[in-house]
Amino acid sequence: SQTIHQWPATLVQPVGSPLSLECTVEGTSNPNLYWYRQAAGRGLQLLFYSVGIGQISSEVPQNLSASRPQDRQFILSSKKLLLSDSGFYLCAWRTRGRGEKLFFGSGTQLSVL
Amino acid sequence: KQEVTQIPAALSVPEGENLVLNCSFTDSAIYNLQWFRQDPGKGLTSLLLIQSSQREQTSGRLNASLDKSSGRSTLYIAASQPGDSATYLCAAATDSWGKLQFGAGTQVVVTP
Numbered sequence: 439s440q441t442i443h444q445w446p447a448t449l450v451q452p453v454g455s456p457l458s459l460e461c462t463v464e465g466t467s468n469p470n471l472y473w474y475r476q477a478a479g480r481g482l483q484l485l486f487y488s489v490g491i492g493q494i495s496s497e498v499p500q501n502l503s504a505s506r507p508q509d510r511q512f513i514l515s516s517k518k519l520l521l522s523d524s525g526f527y528l529c530a531w532r533t534r535g536r537g538e539k540l541f542f543g544s545g546t547q548l549s550v551l
Numbered sequence: 552k553q554e555v556t557q558i559p560a561a562l563s564v565p566e567g568e569n570l571v572l573n574c575s576f577t578d579s580a581i582y583n584l585q586w587f588r589q590d591p592g593k594g595l596t597s598l599l600l601i602q603s604s605q606r607e608q609t610s611g612r613l614n615a616s617l618d619k620s621s622g623r624s625t626l627y628i629a630a631s632q633p634g635d636s637a638t639y640l641c642a643a644a645t646d647s648w649g650k651l652q653f654g655a656g657t658q659v660v661v662t663p
Contacts, residue, residue: 444594470649481555482595482640482653489648497650528594532649539585540642540649542595 440465444529444543451550457502457516459546461529464510469531471512472540473504476526488512489534524550553578553645557654565662570628572657574641579619582644585651586615586626589638598639599626631661 444461451457463469473485484497486504494504501520505513512529529543554577564570574584583602587595599608601617601624608615612629628635638658642651 472649481655482642482651484650484652487648487650526592530595538649539597539600540651541597542587544594545592547592 440531440541442529442531442541442543444546446546447544448547449549451519451548453521453550454518457514457519457523457548459514459527459529459548461512461514461543462510463512463531466531466533467509468534469510470534471506472530472532473512473514474528474530474542476528476545478525482528486514519550521550524548553581553643553652555641555643555652555654557639557641557657559657560655561658561660563660563662564631566631566633568631568661570626570631570635570659570661572626572628572639572641572659574624574626574654576622576624576643576652578643578645579622581619582647584615584617584624585642585644586613586624587640587642589640589656591638595640631659633661633663635659636661 441464472487474482476482488494488506502516527546530540532538532540556575585600586598589595599615601608614627617624638656640656642653
């Protein structure tokens, strides 16, 4: 069966520090991968999605970047965190093809102080 | 741009009552609509997915309907239980890439 791993579960970082969140999927190949953010009191917002290795699409301009160095690995990064980067970050995957369910990881709660 | 709205934002019902959760979307040209459950501090669990060509989907006590012409989807949970307490999110896929536009969610509390 397929599983998605996301870590760390919680992270407290000072403003201006770098960030690296990792997500890996097991039990499937060639998945579409997604990074979402859920800010306090707001809905989920799509940040990045990827349909293959090295292929990244950004949905909103921001202080973050994403990379997909391997088929089942998706990384969210920042060189210098801002206070506004605080939030709950969720990685998700789905199989290729139209009309498939998205499956989410357990999330990372990021607090930038 | 697709906008998804969920009303009410919060709902409290006694155990045993049926739950009705509403979701509306502005652009009827959706690919599919998905309902999720989120427990506090946790990720999302997929409940039901309705394809654009379907009218409803059922899983156990859950039933979701889709009316594209009116821009609405409804999630019904029969005979609610305290374990159903959670935030329920609906999300519309705006294209075949699987990108979802989420509503803000309805927080449900089922009291024993």
